[in-house]
Amino acid sequence: MSVNKVILLGNVGKEPDVKYFDQNSAVANFTVATTERSFVGKSGQVVPERTEWHNIVVRGGLIPVVERFVHVGSKVYIEGKIRSRSFVDRDGQTRYVTEISADVLEVLSRRDAPAHADGAPHGQQAQGTGTLGEPY
16 A cells, blocks of 8 residues: 655745646646744754745646636645656756645635635635546
8 A cells, every 4th residue: 555645735936827738628837835944953953944845736627726816925735646757858858857736725825715626615625626526
């Protein structure tokens, strides 16, 4: 048995880039920053604040939520899976990318209401769905 599950609570670092393809499918990409606070250990060693950037990929029924509610600085809760892929860049170099494929997205910042994929009030979880509520 194995588990591939990621839970992030952080702030959006760049405006989502939404691309549409044939047959009304779409993908959105944006970054989320998570920050671990600095602290002083038992030995007196100071551990500085550390910010980690995560590449987020959203598909399916969550695209309208991303377009309407996810903006730079928004606080978001994301559940998903880690995905790694490689590609060859323009210079012929192989590049590796690690992304979070979001299954659940909840916008915690209040900019417009409602702020969930399913139109649920704050505090309820929005899960990714395809067209007409079918899982994607």
